[in-house]
Amino acid sequence: MSESAPAPLVLQRRQRDQPPGAGGPGSFLRLSLSAEERSRLRGHRTSRCGRDLLLQLERGEPLLPGEWLLGGAADPPVLVEAAPEALLQVSADELLPLLQAAYHLGNRHVALEIRPSQLRLQADPVLADLLERRGLAVQPLEAPFLPEPGAYAGGHEPHQAHPLPGHPHGHAHGQGPHPAPLA
Secondary structure, three states, X not given: OOOOOOOOEEEOEEEOOOOXXXXXXXXXXXXXXXXXXXXXXXXXXEOOOOOEEEEEXXXXXXXXXXXXXXXXXXXXXXXXXXXXXXXXXXXXXXXXXXXXXXXXXXXXXXXXXXXXXXXXXXXXXXXXXXXXHOOOEEEEEEEEOOOOEOOOOOOOOEOOOOOOOOOOOOOOOOOOOOOOOOO
16 A cells, blocks of 8 residues: 655745744744745745645735744744845946946846845846846856835835736836746
């Protein structure tokens, strides 16, 4: 007779504060997710220790690193973490070229993490070339990606914009391809 896999831990609630009893090692599970994965609130995931998790969260804001996911009263809580991703770190000797890069990347709907004197974006050779041709320093980096929320997002929602009336994206833009949305 074959053994069946244990049932997944079903997670239906989320909270920002550490739940009681989640203080010591082994008292909670860790779930490392990319920025894109943090925007998908339903479906199977696997904890860092290999436990099968089933997210059945209410649709809405993406998960944030440091947030807790909860199942039943006897189930261990799950801590959401930002998984390392292949990124580009963009910097410049002066602020203006960096601001111009942020403008052009935003016009292409590229999710950005904005830091003091640098930008981070998901690795893309075409964008790396474009940024280097603009005189910016571009370095590959493996790190958690924490993109800025969209201009029309409520609170802290990463890259979820709501369109303005009369245009599906909320603004006019020129010719050229646009990357697929992250979410």
